[in-house]
Amino acid sequence: MTAMDTKTLAGEIKAIANTEDNRRTRLINVVRKVQLSYGHVSQEMVGMIAEALGIERVEVEGVVSFYHFLSGKPVGRFPVYLNTSAVSEMMGMSEVADAFEKAAGIRFGETSGDGLFSLQYTSCIGMNDQEPAALVGGVPFTSLTAERATEIITALKSGNTPAELVEKYGYGDGNNANELVRSMVNNNLRKRGDILFGERENGAAIRKAVAMTPDEVITEVKTSKLRGRGGAGFPTGMKWDFCRRAESEKHFVFCNADEGEPGTFTNRVMLTEIPDLVFEGMTVAGYAIGSHKGILYLREEYIYLLEYLEDVLEKRRQAGLLGKAVAGRKGFDFDIRIQPGAGAYICGEESALINSSEGKRGEPRDRPPFPVVSGYMGHPTLVNNVETLAAAARVIEQGGEWFASYGSGESSGTKLLSISGDCQKPGVYELPMGMTVRVALQVVGAQDAAAVQVGGPSGTFIGEEHFDRKICYDDLGTGGAMMVFGPRRDILETVLNFARFFEDESCGWCVPCRVGTGLMHAKIKKIMAGNGTRTDLEEMESWGRSIAAASRCGLGQSAANPELTTLANFRKVYEERIKEDEYLTGFDLERAVEDACEATGRTAIHE
Amino acid sequence: MMTSEKITFYIDEIECTATQGQSILEAADENGVYIPRLCHQPDLLPGGSCRVCTVSANGRNQAACTTPVANDMIIENGSEEILDLRRAVIEMLFIEGNHYCPMCERSGNCELQAIAYRLKILAPRFPFMFPSRKLDATHPGIFIDGNRCIQCGRCVRAAQQIDKKPILGFIGRGGAVRIKASSTEGLKGVDISPDDACVKACPVGAIIVKDTAYRKPIGERMFDKQPIGSEIEARRTS
Amino acid sequence: MAKPRIATTSLAGCFGCHMSVLDIDERILKLAELVDFDKSPINDIKRFSADCAVGLIEGGCCNDENVEILRAFRKRCKVLVAVGECALMGGLPAMRNGVPLKECLREAYLDGPSVVDGLIPADAELPLLLDQVYPCNEVVKIDYYLPGCPPSADLIWEALVALLTGNDADLPYELIKYD
Numbered sequence A: 001m002t003a004m005d006t007k008t009l010a011g012e013i014k015a016i017a018n019t020e021d022n023r024r025t026r027l028i029n030v031v032r033k034v035q036l037s038y039g040h041v042s043q044e045m046v047g048m049i050a051e052a053l054g055i056e057r058v059e060v061e062g063v064v065s066f067y068h069f070l071s072g073k074p075v076g077r078f079p080v081y082l083n084t085s086a087v088s089e090m091m092g093m094s095e096v097a098d099a100f101e102k103a104a105g106i107r108f109g110e111t112s113g114d115g116l117f118s119l120q121y122t123s124c125i126g127m128n129d130q131e132p133a134a135l136v137g138g139v140p141f142t143s144l145t146a147e148r149a150t151e152i153i154t155a156l157k158s159g160n161t162p163a164e165l166v167e168k169y170g171y172g173d174g175n176n177a178n179e180l181v182r183s184m185v186n187n188n189l190r191k192r193g194d195i196l197f198g199e200r201e202n203g204a205a206i207r208k209a210v211a212m213t214p215d216e217v218i219t220e221v222k223t224s225k226l227r228g229r230g231g232a233g234f235p236t237g238m239k240w241d242f243c244r245r246a247e248s249e250k251h252f253v254f255c256n257a258d259e260g261e262p263g264t265f266t267n268r269v270m271l272t273e274i275p276d277l278v279f280e281g282m283t284v285a286g287y288a289i290g291s292h293k294g295i296l297y298l299r300e301e302y303i304y305l306l307e308y309l310e311d312v313l314e315k316r317r318q319a320g321l322l323g324k325a326v327a328g329r330k331g332f333d334f335d336i337r338i339q340p341g342a343g344a345y346i347c348g349e350e351s352a353l354i355n356s357s358e359g360k361r362g363e364p365r366d367r368p369p370f371p372v373v374s375g376y377m378g379h380p381t382l383v384n385n386v387e388t389l390a391a392a393a394r395v396i397e398q399g400g401e402w403f404a405s406y407g408s409g410e411s412s413g414t415k416l417l418s419i420s421g422d423c424q425k426p427g428v429y430e431l432p433m434g435m436t437v438r439v440a441l442q443v444v445g446a447q448d449a450a451a452v453q454v455g456g457p458s459g460t461f462i463g464e465e466h467f468d469r470k471i472c473y474d475d476l477g478t479g480g481a482m483m484v485f486g487p488r489r490d491i492l493e494t495v496l497n498f499a500r501f502f503e504d505e506s507c508g509w510c511v512p513c514r515v516g517t518g519l520m521h522a523k524i525k526k527i528m529a530g531n532g533t534r535t536d537l538e539e540m541e542s543w544g545r546s547i548a549a550a551s552r553c554g555l556g557q558s559a560a561n562p563e564l565t566t567l568a569n570f571r572k573v574y575e576e577r578i579k580e581d582e583y584l585t586g587f588d589l590e591r592a593v594e595d596a597c598e599a600t601g602r603t604a605i606h607e
Numbered sequence B: 001m002m003t004s005e006k007i008t009f010y011i012d013e014i015e016c017t018a019t020q021g022q023s024i025l026e027a028a029d030e031n032g033v034y035i036p037r038l039c040h041q042p043d044l045l046p047g048g049s050c051r052v053c054t055v056s057a058n059g060r061n062q063a064a065c066t067t068p069v070a071n072d073m074i075i076e077n078g079s080e081e082i083l084d085l086r087r088a089v090i091e092m093l094f095i096e097g098n099h100y101c102p103m104c105e106r107s108g109n110c111e112l113q114a115i116a117y118r119l120k121i122l123a124p125r126f127p128f129m130f131p132s133r134k135l136d137a138t139h140p141g142i143f144i145d146g147n148r149c150i151q152c153g154r155c156v157r158a159a160q161q162i163d164k165k166p167i168l169g170f171i172g173r174g175g176a177v178r179i180k181a182s183s184t185e186g187l188k189g190v191d192i193s194p195d196d197a198c199v200k201a202c203p204v205g206a207i208i209v210k211d212t213a214y215r216k217p218i219g220e221r222m223f224d225k226q227p228i229g230s231e232i233e234a235r236r237t238s
Numbered sequence C: 001m002a003k004p005r006i007a008t009t010s011l012a013g014c015f016g017c018h019m020s021v022l023d024i025d026e027r028i029l030k031l032a033e034l035v036d037f038d039k040s041p042i043n044d045i046k047r048f049s050a051d052c053a054v055g056l057i058e059g060g061c062c063n064d065e066n067v068e069i070l071r072a073f074r075k076r077c078k079v080l081v082a083v084g085e086c087a088l089m090g091g092l093p094a095m096r097n098g099v100p101l102k103e104c105l106r107e108a109y110l111d112g113p114s115v116v117d118g119l120i121p122a123d124a125e126l127p128l129l130l131d132q133v134y135p136c137n138e139v140v141k142i143d144y145y146l147p148g149c150p151p152s153a154d155l156i157w158e159a160l161v162a163l164l165t166g167n168d169a170d171l172p173y174e175l176i177k178y179d
């Protein structure tokens, strides 16, 4: 770059930093904007951002190199991110990938010479009910076929925009056709329950809440027995109570819409169809814990909803449901901002989500202190899942007892399930807590299921003998994911996919997870290559247990679940694959001397 | 806050006392019980990254350096299960990097190696990864050998917390996390000197001050005769 | 009863570990009472004359000949011991593992600063280099490991005695060293 160019660029970057008030805590936002404007964040730009924000360049580089959708090298004007989730693979991802490569004339991992395209794989983008799916130029394209992939590339080459293509293919159902969304994504919302999708009136929950004391609101939530829908299942009322009681001049409410667990896509549908209910829940929570600020952490993959969601927020402000004196209640000022993510499964972990929102690498924090005591900027912070907050709003509107009358035992209410894979009607279902897997399978038309994966890669793999188990906190917990596998599927392919997922998504902070996920991935590959022995199975179990026992956060603690739960429930599948030898290695002498043969022009002669 | 309140807890059935608010590791140190650790350094905030200090506290595995000790807490530090977990973690560090001890400047004075000796590790159970790592030898007096870095973050924290100049940081994610100096020119481009806390913080042979190595003959180095942690254990009056 | 037989070999090693075996000094007489040496550079016996109880391996595998010898050892020895860092993890020779073989050859035989009239050796008599240097346990099953560069004579002695007498070796702290 010439001196003049550098100066112009520096000026532009400075201007971008200015849009975020040159705040260090907005580093992710700044870097995202730079990425969008220039297709990458070069070493030069790293320095300029660092200067504008008054921080060290390694902090900027640390962030750029942490997130999937940020890149130090130029990506194409239309970067293609093809989903590699297990269900995407099952539905024909590899043919689609081939078609993209052929049409764009490059391989995955490359950027085309004309700068138009780059091809990359990415972890689940939350479209398992319409796979294979990809983000192209930030726009989701779903139910891809090889022909479609070719057509997309050809059309973009000849000057079309992704938006024009989406219009041609037709918008999806419900609000996907909203003029601020205009997406071809389908909701596939196939069962609306009374709680989340019941009749309601905007603001009703807030008006009811502000007529109560915050303690009364919390008591109502406790009465409902509502527990966190994000996976861990912590009692929501208790969490609100802890946060309220933590002393500080400020409190924060976070809505966790990172939804990165492969196979989960309930948040996507809620944010498309009932965003008001979600924001209502955040506001009620804000009132209960004494907070003035809510933050919705929206994963980059759902950024196509951003404009629409901003509009919903604006309308709520106009209706007096956000802003000063919410719902007329003096002293209760509350507003919500949307924090975009930049691609990292780990950022769904609440303390990593907070770090990310402070503009840092999405590494989890040590606990204690828990976020309810010291979270965002050191203040008490409530982090709840999208569905938890929506349910909480309904609890306040209709009463805790009403809510508790749904579901079973300690698992009250309903649960949104996102069901995908080998079934006739993949999509989102609001079903009562505590229903059996078998019932769910009937509802989605998957009577011939051979295996079901509940809870995504970090969850449990079960076979037919477990189909009468219940989806609830005391038995099979799930943040929503349920993947169905027909009788002809190779379970180990899915285990391999999940193992790669965890290796890709480990934040790298702690040793057992950082190293162990790679070891587990290598082990399953060894077994699938026909080099597995009984020792490998034993080692896989024992290593898996060590990784779970020593890792710092939930990611590492559940990273070996794909192997451990399939070794427990589908041992036969492994036994059929291994050999009875005492020792086998993947070492292949002929392959190991190939390079030497080429370099010397010799041929290898081995017995 | 009742910060000075004394509490009682137990490590492998040894009765110990601590002050409310201390971490398990700090409290154990004061009571003369050694819990192996790599990423912890007393004058830095804990990092909780190496997991070598994992103990079972009231039946749950916890990192001793980040978990506050509690009254009546029952801690397992020496059970075969915990020892094996620690061995696994140490072995992971050996196979993850390129640790050619025979030619390392820090050999004999290295904390990673010393803990492996103490745990009597003969060879790692995991296959070696032989990663490709970089050497930053741009600086006249100091170099960083990425091959030996265990990503413990001590140098990063020392630079921030003691030297008050965040010149070192991590880049990348997962298995690709690497330590890096905050300059396009490498170490040469940052304000660093051999006396900085961040240089001294490195527990292994990753940050080395040039012209200082191999001064002590084999047999007289820090961990040749005395296992690591002996000085802590010496505090215990039996 | 016939004495148990021991075989030893140096693969991609420097013979340092073998020197360390000799370093057990006068205990070597005691060892000779306990065992018979089979194939080994120590006695210059080139072929196995019988199956052995113990095989001591120095060095990892950097070429196809190393692999073939190691495999033969695995066939003929009941127990295989990887002796020293190179056998255990590749050691110094494995420092090339981060660089593709062709690049190594080019640097060593063509582009290196001291090369005159460079040529990559391609004589059919030479063993073929492997793409990487492999620790022994990636090629065959290894039963025991003795770390060190070289492992001290005392460590080798303690371990051998334990092996031959069927006892567990309780190795003192000072004996476990990686350098």
Ligand SMILES: Cc1cc2nc3c(=O)[nH]c(=O)nc-3n(C[C@H](O)[C@H](O)[C@H](O)COP(=O)(O)O)c2cc1C
Binding pocket: A227, A228, A229, A230, A231, A232, A233, A234, A256, A257, A258, A259, A260, A261, A345, A346, A347, A348, A349, A350, A351, A383, A384, A385, A386, A388, A389, A553, A554, A555
């Ligand atoms: C690796 C990892 C990923 C997570 N991803 C999410 C997520 O995408 N959404 C979510 O709500 N919770 C996620 N969680 C759980 C959160 O840490 C936290 O428990 C949750 O947001 C709390 O909300 P809840 O109590 O309403 O469930 C994740 C946890 C881990 C360890």
Ligand code: SF4
Binding pocket: A346, A364, A505, A506, A507, A508, A509, A510, A511, A513, A514, A551, A552, A553, A554, A555, A556, A557
């Ligand atoms: S368990 Fe994995 S994701 Fe969690 S802190 Fe450790 S390395 Fe990061």
Ligand code: SF4
Binding pocket: B144, B148, B149, B150, B151, B152, B153, B154, B155, B156, B179, B201, B202, B203, B204, B206, B207
């Ligand atoms: S350079 Fe040393 S102190 Fe810094 S992270 Fe690496 S091992 Fe730790």
Ligand code: FES
Binding pocket: B036, B037, B038, B039, B040, B047, B048, B049, B050, B051, B052, B053, B054, B063, B064, B065, B066
């Ligand atoms: S010393 Fe506790 S995790 Fe490293």
